Amino acid sequence: xxxxxxxxxxxxxxxxxxxxxxxxxxxxxxxxxxxxxxxxxxxxxxxxxxxxxxxxxxxxxxxxxxxxxxxxxxxxxxxxxxxxxxxxxxxxxxxxxxxxxxxxxxxxxxxxxxxxxxxxxxxxxxxxxxxxxxxxxxxxxxxxxxxxxxxxxxxxxxxxxxxxxxxxxxxxxxxxxxxxxxxxxxxxxxxxxxxxxxxxxxxxxxxxxxxxxxxxxxxxxxxxxxxxxxxxxxxxxxxxxxxxxxxxxxxxxxxxxxxxxxxxxxxxxxxxxxxxxxxxxxxxxxxxxxxxxxxxxxxxxxxxxxxxxxxxxxxxxxxxxxxxxxxxxxxxxxxxxxxxxxxxxxxxxxxxxxxxxxxxxxxxxxxxxxxxxxxxxxxxxxxxxxxxxxxxxxxxxxxxxxxxxxxxxxxxxxxxxxxxxxxx
Ligand code: GDP
Ligand code: IMO
Ligand code: MG
Numbered sequence: 001x002x003x004x005x006x007x008x009x010x011x012x013x014x015x016x017x018x019x020x021x022x023x024x025x026x027x028x029x030x031x032x033x034x035x036x037x038x039x040x041x042x043x044x045x046x047x048x049x050x051x052x053x054x055x056x057x058x059x060x061x062x063x064x065x066x067x068x069x070x071x072x073x074x075x076x077x078x079x080x081x082x083x084x085x086x087x088x089x090x091x092x093x094x095x096x097x098x099x100x101x102x103x104x105x106x107x108x109x110x111x112x113x114x115x116x117x118x119x120x121x122x123x124x125x126x127x128x129x130x131x132x133x134x135x136x137x138x139x140x141x142x143x144x145x146x147x148x149x150x151x152x153x154x155x156x157x158x159x160x161x162x163x164x165x166x167x168x169x170x171x172x173x174x175x176x177x178x179x180x181x182x183x184x185x186x187x188x189x190x191x192x193x194x195x196x197x198x199x200x201x202x203x204x205x206x207x208x209x210x211x212x213x214x215x216x217x218x219x220x221x222x223x224x225x226x227x228x229x230x231x232x233x234x235x236x237x238x239x240x241x242x243x244x245x246x247x248x249x250x251x252x253x254x255x256x257x258x259x260x261x262x263x264x265x266x267x268x269x270x271x272x273x274x275x276x277x278x279x280x281x282x283x284x285x286x287x288x289x290x291x292x293x294x295x296x297x298x299x300x301x302x303x304x305x306x307x308x309x310x311x312x313x314x315x316x317x318x319x320x321x322x323x324x325x326x327x328x329x330x331x332x333x334x335x336x337x338x339x340x341x342x343x344x345x346x347x348x349x350x351x352x353x354x355x356x357x358x359x360x361x362x363x364x365x366x367x368x369x370x371x372x373x374x375x376x377x378x379x380x381x382x383x384x385x386x387x388x389x390x391x392x393x394x395x396x397x398x399x400x401x402x403x404x405x406x407x408x409x410x411x412x413x414x415x416x417x418x419x420x421x422x423x424x
Contacts, residue, residue, distance in 0.1 A: 017041025071250020236275025
């Protein structure tokens with residue numbers, strides 16, 4: 001039995017999709033357990049780029065099974081669009097199953113996400129406006145609609161009518177928006193239901209039978225530790241639990257079934273949307289990292305905020321997730337700078353602190369303590385496949401990250417392609 005969890009250790013876009021794709025060559029199942037189409041996971045294979053939002057990143061492997069589990073919120077139109085796109089690209093894809101317990105993103109969720117963001121004005125969270133927050137709110141408020149409901153036309157209609165009056169009242173009276181037409185929603189969604197029916201079922205039994213049979217199940221994280229609703233930089237977070245613990249509730253497996261927790265990280269830090277970012281470089285360095293790393297959002301196309309690697313964040317991520325290893329990306333990118341800085345400590349009001357502040361006012365006052373590293377500018381490492389063949393400066397940088405965090409590097413990415421990976 002192997003239950004391997006792959007999660008993000010920073011603010012997302014660490015390159016989780018690439019590692020899931022790589023690791024799924026030795027996997028039987030890939031399970032998405034949280035988030036929705038706020039995620040954008042890029043896989044580059046033979047120069048062809050695939051951007052996945054809802055489909056698990058194992059979908060490009062034809063001999064495995066992919067599962068979208070209960071913890072995910074699903075926009076059925078997006079799911080169908082992704083399936084159609086793979087078909088038009090003639091991809092021989094993995095089998096797919098979708099949990100009947102997963103919540104459905106409804107049009108009012110998307111409308112409300114946009115209206116709430118506009119209302120917050122300059123204090124906006126910078127959400128992806130995909131309806132994620134409102135869908136999870138309805139889940140906890142217990143008025144959500146699940147995939148199982150969508151498969152039952154009568155139950156679905158009832159639930160749309162049970163919701164629409166209050167949703168339209170909020171849209172119109174609180175935010176001054178346009179009300180939604182329930183008949184149109186029902187017609188559209190029942191159309192999606194027809195096409196999605198073959199995929200929707202109980203998936204928890206599938207996962208457990210697989211684990212009992214000694215198969216390898218990979219749990220694919222979306223978002224990341226610092227976007228976690230409880231452990232991230234609240235309120236500048238997403239509305240789910242993307243940390244390793246989210247697998248237990250988001251896919252229905254016990255902690256003892258998790259045998260490995262891999263934390264994906266970049267050799268620097270990036271963030272999309274608003275919120276604190278201690279090592280952010282709003283200067284030429286940040287701009288250079290953005291251009292060298294092509295740091296533009298996979299989902300929204302927004303330029304990503306960029307800065308130095310923050311080992312304080314990584315240490316916290318190691319604890320919160322119980323990391324057993326790191327998968328690093330973009331070692332090629334960071335080596336193109338003139339020199340490299342690594343944040344090794346936080347100083348608050350002149351004193352080094354040993355925790356990650358929850359209080360955003362404290363976090364604003366934090367001063368990063370940096371160590372500086374020489375770079376390996378001019379040496380192309382994109383074809384290196386063994387750690388020993390890396391320039392000494394690159395090895396020193398990697399070893400120092402391991403030393404500070406107490407977590408070993410398992411894989412190092414030196415380019416976006418599947419093959420551009422060093423296995424430690
Ligand atoms: P995810 O959301 O965590 O799956 O990450 P994204 O796909 O949103 O962003 C990661 C970006 O980095 C994508 O454009 C990848 O193709 C790219 N990428 C991943 N690993 C590497 C690497 O090692 N080097 C370089 N240069 N690019 C990488
Ligand atoms: P992947 O899986 C980066 C960010 C948004 C915003 C905040 C809340 O590709 O790493 P939401 O729409 O979730 O309510 O937005 O979270 N965010 C991400 N940033 N990568 C992601 O996913 C993200 N998913 C959400 O930019 O700041
Ligand atoms: Mg992404």
